[in-house]
Amino acid sequence: MPSERLSVVVTRRLPEVVETRMTELFDVSLREDDTPMTREELVAAMQEADVLVPTIGDQIDAGMLGQAGPRLKLIANYGAGIDHVDVATARQRGILVSNTPGVLTDDTADMTMALILAVTRRIPEGLALMQSGAWQGWSPTALLGGRVGGKRLGILGMGRIGQAVARRARAFGMQIHYHNRHRLRSEIEQAHEATWWESLDQMVARMDVISINCPHTPSTFHLMNARRLKLMKPEAVIVNTSRGEVIDENALTRLLRAGEIAGAGLDVYEHGHDVNPRLRELGNVVLLPHMGSATREGRIEMGEKVLINIKTFADGHRPPDQVLPSML
Structure with a gap:
């Protein structure tokens, strides 16, 4: 030079x-x-x-x-x-x-857990209620969410960030499951008390929460497509802090609107900042402006x-x- x-x-x-x-x-x-x-x-x-x-x-x-x-x-x-x-x-x-x-491993893993909690405990809905001034006081049946302890977390992509998510989720009492192209070494699995699923379809169908933590490559584009999203349990939620292109956003929107998926927490989107307007209208979705590394x-x-x-x-x-x- x-x-x-x-x-x-x-x-x-x-x-x-x-x-x-x-x-x-x-x-x-x-x-x-x-x-x-x-x-x-x-x-x-x-x-x-x-x-x-x-x-x-x-x-x-x-x-x-x-x-x-x-x-x-x-x-x-x-x-x-x-x-x-x-x-x-x-x-x-x-x-x-x-x-x-x-x-950004820890920052992104922190945001993943924040989204899991925000969606399952309906935090944005409670925030909106307070900001609108419409709250009339405590009610035994108001804004009931789900407990994360004991729930099955399926991590799609168990690299650095996926493992950091696993460490945090275990502290909340979640059961750790994962899908990778290649299985992790046994000592890493044992450290995270993680169960490997060779079949992504089988894992998706059995999880309470799905976390997307894999990169966007030609092989992961729409990895969570309409067919695979339909395998999720109706009471399950999905969060994505990785790359928007991994999820078929239109298919996800349709299933959320139909109540076939309970909720979603997204920090990334398939078309950059051009977010599906129907997705923005849904009350069971938490949308963030790509804040995972912020x-x-x-x-x-x-x-x-x-x-x-x-x-x-x-x-x-x-x-x-x-x-x-x-x-x-």
């Missing part, structure tokens, strides 16, 4: 401490407002920079990579999810891709990983969090 400072373009506003450190280390173009870049702005950035720092909202496809300038050698993604970047095409064009794994500590740690990946690359070494097509 040349001895002068790397040219880095950042696509969104980052925590101030991260932006300050980037400015100290590199020749940085920061985003003045927090609106997403347009496709044209992203292409222009890729034509002028050595390093692009995008986020999950920046779709970087083969067509855009084909227009990248010869200087672009690293896409240092701010975030763990990487399905918005065409990693295979980037690699073919000699552009490395890195991400920020492992930083802690000050987590966002700063993400930035620190981005900095390390860029600095390591600038020093002529492989970024520690490089993403390869075979990993997807």
Whole structure:
């Protein structure tokens, strides 16, 4: 790499401490407002920079990579999810891709448990009642929810976050079940007191709560499709803090409206921020604006990983969090 400072373009506003450190280390173009870049702005950035720092909202496809300038050698993604970047095409064009794994495990697991409790105990309905001023006092039969202790939790994707969810759920007295492409080692299963289901269909049909904690890949797109959602017990609920594309959102909406699924807690959506309006109207659904990673500590740690990946690359070494097509 040349001895002068790397040219880095950042696509969104980052925590101030991260932006300050980037400015100290590199020749940085920061985003003045927090609106997403347009496709044209992203292409222009890729034509002028050595390093692009995008986020999950920046779709970087083969067509855009084909227009990248010869200087672009690293896409240092701010975030763990990487399905918005065409990693295979980037690699073919000699552009490395890195991400920020492992930083948000606890934050996302905390939000998963928050959604489980919010849906099963009808917390948003109680909040709305209080804010409207319509509460008339305690009633033996008002806003009855369900107890989570003793319930079966089925975790779809027992990676770092799935295991963190399992630890929290066990503290609430839930029974832990999971489905993975590959079974975990016996000592990990024993540590979580977790039961593996080779058949996702059989697990889904027997759980009280389903938690989606797997990444979005071609093989997980609509993994929870209409047929599989119909297998859920009518009194069961589903939560998703992973990727919206894993659930067929229209099918989920239909089943919730029909009372065939008791409730849902969602932090991610199939079409980004374009949420099905019928889903927003339902009282048995808790919708959050992708807040799973929204802690000050987590966002700063993400930035620190981005900095390390860029600095390591600038020093002529492989970024520690490089993403390869075979990993997807």
